[in-house]
Amino acid sequence: MTDDISRWFEANIDSIARDILELVAVRSVSGDVAASRRALELALEKARSFGLSTRLEAEGRVGVAELRCDGGTAGGGEPETLGVLAHVDVVDPGDPASWSHDPWGELADGAVWGRGCVDDKGPLLICLWALRALRELGRPLRKNVSVIIGTMEEIDWEDLRAYKATGARLPDYGFTPDGAFPVTNREKGYCDVTLSFPADVHSGLGPWRIVSLEGGEAVNAVPEKAVAVLEETVPGAGRGSIAAALESSPATEQDELVVERIGDGLVSVAARGVATHSCFPGKGENAIVRLAGFLARLGPNGLAEFVSSRLGGDYLARGLGLQTRPEIVDGEYFGPTTVSPDLLSTAAGRFELTLNLRLAFGQTEEEVLSAFGRAGERYGFSARAEPGFMPALFVSKDRPYMRALMSAYERRTGLVGEFALDPGTSYAKAMPGIAAFGPAFPGKPDLCHEVDERLSLDDAAMLGQVYADAICSIAGSSEDLA
Numbered sequence: 148m149t150d151d152i153s154r155w156f157e158a159n160i161d162s163i164a165r166d167i168l169e170l171v172a173v174r175s176v177s178g179d180v181a182a183s184r185r186a187l188e189l190a191l192e193k194a195r196s197f198g199l200s201t202r203l204e205a206e207g208r209v210g211v212a213e214l215r216c217d218g219g220t221a222g223g224g225e226p227e228t229l230g231v232l233a234h235v236d237v238v239d240p241g242d243p244a245s246w247s248h249d250p251w252g253e254l255a256d257g258a259v260w261g262r263g264c265v266d267d268k269g270p271l272l273i274c275l276w277a278l279r280a281l282r283e284l285g286r287p288l289r290k291n292v293s294v295i296i297g298t299m300e301e302i303d304w305e306d307l308r309a310y311k312a313t314g315a316r317l318p319d320y321g322f323t324p325d326g327a328f329p330v331t332n333r334e335k336g337y338c339d340v341t342l343s344f345p346a347d348v349h350s351g352l353g354p355w356r357i358v359s360l361e362g363g364e365a366v367n368a369v370p371e372k373a374v375a376v377l378e379e380t381v382p383g384a385g386r387g388s389i390a391a392a393l394e395s396s397p398a399t400e401q402d403e404l405v406v407e408r409i410g411d412g413l414v415s416v417a418a419r420g421v422a423t424h425s426c427f428p429g430k431g432e433n434a435i436v437r438l439a440g441f442l443a444r445l446g447p448n449g450l451a452e453f454v455s456s457r458l459g460g461d462y463l464a465r466g467l468g469l470q471t472r473p474e475i476v477d478g479e480y481f482g483p484t485t486v487s488p489d490l491l492s493t494a495a496g497r498f499e500l501t502l503n504l505r506l507a508f509g510q511t512e513e514e515v516l517s518a519f520g521r522a523g524e525r526y527g528f529s530a531r532a533e534p535g536f537m538p539a540l541f542v543s544k545d546r547p548y549m550r551a552l553m554s555a556y557e558r559r560t561g562l563v564g565e566f567a568l569d570p571g572t573s574y575a576k577a578m579p580g581i582a583a584f585g586p587a588f589p590g591k592p593d594l595c596h597e598v599d600e601r602l603s604l605d606d607a608a609m610l611g612q613v614y615a616d617a618i619c620s621i622a623g624s625s626e627d628l629a
Contacts (some may be wrong), residue, residue: 148559148612152619155280156611160604163276163611164259166193167602170235170268171252171261177236177301186235187298190271194294197279205309210296214278216288216622227629228291229548229622230318232307232574232581233271233325234300237263238365238596245598257604264602266595270324270586271296273607277615290622293318300325300574301367303535307577318581319629320548323574324614326583327593329556329564332549333481334540334583335426336506337572338515339366339533344450344498348527353446354381354388358413360450360498362435362491366533367503368596369431370489371422373438377445379412389414392444403432404441416441424596425503426571428462428487435488435500450498453526458488458502467518472507480568481508481539501533505570508539537576547628548621552584555617559609562589580629584617586610 156163170193175186187210191201194212201212216226240250240262248260259269274294281288295318299306311317322330350357355377362373379385389406396404403419418441420434439454457466464486474482490501504515512532519530542549544566553564575581586602587593588609594600621628 151284152280152615153612156608160608163607164254164604166272167259167264167269168252170272171263174251175236176239183236183298187296190235190296194275197275198282199278204313205306208298208306209310212294214292216291226290227319228293230321231274231294232323232577234267234297236298236301238301247599258601260601262600265586265600267325269602273610274324274614277611277618280615281619286619286623288622289625292618292622317578320580322552322582322584324585325573326569327587328585330552330566331569331583332542332544332566333479333568334572334575335570336510336539337537338504338506338512339501339535340515340519340530341499341501341533342528342530344528346496346498349448349450349498352442352448354379354384355445356380359493360491363489366489366501367425368489369423369425369428369487370434371420373418373434373491375416375438375442377414388445392441395444396441400437403437425487425489426505428485435491449526454488458486462486467522469518472509476508483507484510506539512536540576542582551620552617555620556613559613559616
């Protein structure tokens with residue numbers, strides 16, 4: 148589709164790319180409050196230069212950029228508000244040497260590269276540019292548009308909880324540019340559970356004793372490395388048992404297990420995996436599961452047996468009794484609950500394993516804890532839920548603004564769209580009536596949280612067109628779209 152919007156973005160794509168790279172260069176890894184604040188202020192500075200009003204909220208953890216319409220509704224009431232929820236914090240890019248280009252921003256091969264280009268700095272800036280486009284092209288708006296920018300999306304969402312606690316008027320509906328096209332009207336629920344294994348019960352391992360266990364870097368990422376430090380308790384017996392365990396390991400895993408002697412009677416066992424987002428655990432290879440499988444071959448151990456037998460394999464943990472909800476809801480697919488063991492650590496007197504669960508529709512925190520409570524009685528661990536439980540999201544595809552989002556996508560891309568399920572969690576769960584809308588196009592690699600995250604300039608220009616079209620059709624309508 149060629150019109151003034153498409154021509155506007157084609158003419159401005161180089162400037163958009165420069166803005167994205169400038170924001171990506173701010174190393175706002177989640178948890179770095181100062182850096183996240185700098186990224187937020189830079190995004191608001193860009194918004195002000197585009198003619199939007201801006202303000203900081205929730206003690207500087209949230210920013211709001213608004214484009215307000217002229218006047219009220221025909222009945223004299225407050226106009227509806229279309230919300231756009233985005234964030235400027237990012238996950239750590241990891242080892243820069245593993246990237247093809249600078250993880251903190253580089254223009255190469257027709258794309259902007261770096262952590263945040265896709266999740267979520269690039270799409271945020273493109274939405275702001277879309278509002279600039281509508282202003283400069285003179286498109287009338289009959290509804291307010293509020294871009295709400297967070298700084299803690301990749302961790303605990305305390306930013307938006309604090310924002311809502313201020314009593315701020317929330318959008319009537321909207322979208323987050325932090326998912327996939329066409330329109331995601333369903334997201335699985337989210338739950339983190341930590342299992343605590345007493346070390347005096349779970350350190351024994353045949354002729355070895357587990358000194359420490361460590362694995363993973365983030366609760367929402369399948370771990371690529373896990374390490375056990377073992378101490379020989381039966382002199383002379385340990386070496387043979389490790390050789391036997393390696394020999395009995397699956398051929399595909401033997402090269403991914405590295406055993407090193409690190410001291411008198413001490414060895415380290417490192418398992419390598421393949422990292423990916425934990426909402427798609429089957430795409431990766433879980434190093435913690437791989438390590439547990441090896442340890443279980445060394446000797447009886449409740450922790451190793453539980454992880455390897457109950458959490459390994461299909462990531463559905465069927466034996467725990469978690470699959471209690473229907474996979475189809477109102478004719479739409481939600482799928483089963485998945486479980487990914489992502490963090491393993493050693494604390495005073497215990498080993499702790501944190502699991503990331505993506506929940507079927509309707510599943511509750513109480514159900515999850517009950518299932519792990521039953522397993523804990525058998526395997527000797529206790530379970531606690533971490534803060535941040537969120538039930539599954541379901542927004543009816545029949546709501547008028549949802550149909551408007553889909554129509555904008557289809558007009559601009561020429562593709563037929565379907566409402567989709569995402570096993571991940573986005574800011575869509577933070578407020579009522581929010582759907583995930585892009586930025587990943589069908590058939591394109593989604594490099595969110597992965598090495599070589601990048602956004603092609605062609606896709607960036609198309610994103611701008613889709614977002615401008617969607618905002619114009621919704622905010623430009625005089626009808627009630629809620």
